[in-house]
Amino acid sequence: MPLLSVNQLKIDFAETNFTAVNGISFDINEGEILALVGESGSGKSLTALSILGLQPVNAILSGAIYFKEMDLVKKPYPPAVRACKIALIAQDPLSALNPMYSIKDQLIEAVKIYQTKLSKQEVYQLCFDYLEKVGIPDPARTLDAYPHEISGGMRQRVMIAMAIINEPDLLIADEPTTALDVTVQAVILELLKSLKKTILFITHDLGVVAEIADRVLVMKHGDIIESGTVYEIFDKPKEDYTKHLLASVPVL
Numbered sequence: 367m368p369l370l371s372v373n374q375l376k377i378d379f380a381e382t383n384f385t386a387v388n389g390i391s392f393d394i395n396e397g398e399i400l401a402l403v404g405e406s407g408s409g410k411s412l413t414a415l416s417i418l419g420l421q422p423v424n425a426i427l428s429g430a431i432y433f434k435e436m437d438l439v440k441k442p443y444p445p446a447v448r449a450c451k452i453a454l455i456a457q458d459p460l461s462a463l464n465p466m467y468s469i470k471d472q473l474i475e476a477v478k479i480y481q482t483k484l485s486k487q488e489v490y491q492l493c494f495d496y497l498e499k500v501g502i503p504d505p506a507r508t509l510d511a512y513p514h515e516i517s518g519g520m521r522q523r524v525m526i527a528m529a530i531i532n533e534p535d536l537l538i539a540d541e542p543t544t545a546l547d548v549t550v551q552a553v554i555l556e557l558l559k560s561l562k563k564t565i566l567f568i569t570h571d572l573g574v575v576a577e578i579a580d581r582v583l584v585m586k587h588g589d590i591i592e593s594g595t596v597y598e599i600f601d602k603p604k605e606d607y608t609k610h611l612l613a614s615v616p617v618l
């Protein structure tokens with residue numbers, strides 16, 4: 367059985383009579399990295415946010431999102447629990463982190479949502495261990511730092527640590543490397559791959575997909591128009607739209 371199963375998901379906005387996502391269906395299997403690609407406005411982020419239960423308040427969902435035999439459209443998890451089962455890595459780590467609080471305070475906050483029985487010392491140790499796990503060279507110093515005091519790449523590592531610290535079953539990464547420069551981007555992709563987690567990876571960049579994904583869904587105007595393994599999509603794209611996306615990938 368797939369870990370997550372999206373069934374005829376439709377997302378409407380009543381006031382503009384606009385259907386942003388047009389009844390899409392797909393599965394995510396345990397342990398795979400599934401890429402969702404498509405041009406700006408195709409409905410990628412709305413799909414991801416709906417899985418997290420964080421869709422805009424004016425969005426009307428229909429269809430089903432099955433996760434652990436529950437339909438998240440019908441009966442979403444309470445937010446605190448959901449945040450631990452399905453975690454989000456956002457595009458821009460600077461705006462996702464609060465500038466007023468140290469990295470330590472923000473990581474501790476994330477741990478405390480779920481792991482309520484740990485002592486203060488155990489929580490600190492957990493934060494330290496996860497910063498180490500995401501390749502931060504001096505976790506103690508980074509824990510005491512404020513977001514603006516560390517580099518963009520380090521901030522994205524902190525975001526990843528925060529997303530995985532409660533060991534979620536599913537990670538959703540919405541353009542997690544778009545805000546980073548190319549060399550840092552490559553390092554973060556390596557890190558995400560090395561986590562061996564189930565990931566829904568959203569990007570408009572097929573070059574990134576080749577680096578990281580097992581399978582690809584191509585989205586256009588709210589529909590999934592093509593899907594396949596990375597090899598199939600790169601080797602034998604069927605749709606002109608996919609060929610067009612491929613044409614914009616720089617040849618390395």
Ligand SMILES: Nc1ncnc2c1ncn2[C@@H]1O[C@H](COP(=O)(O)OP(=O)(O)OP(=O)(O)O)[C@@H](O)[C@H]1O
Pocket residue numbers: 379382384386404405406407408409410411412413422424570
């Ligand atoms: N709250 C909202 N009210 C009305 N329309 C919305 C709302 N949020 C998103 N949309 C529209 O839904 C469509 C899909 O948006 P979405 O953010 O999912 O696109 P995307 O594929 O993630 O694009 P990008 O690559 O630019 O991030 C867009 O046309 C967008 O304008």
Ligand SMILES: [Mg+2]
Pocket residue numbers: 410411412540
């Ligand atoms: Mg988006």
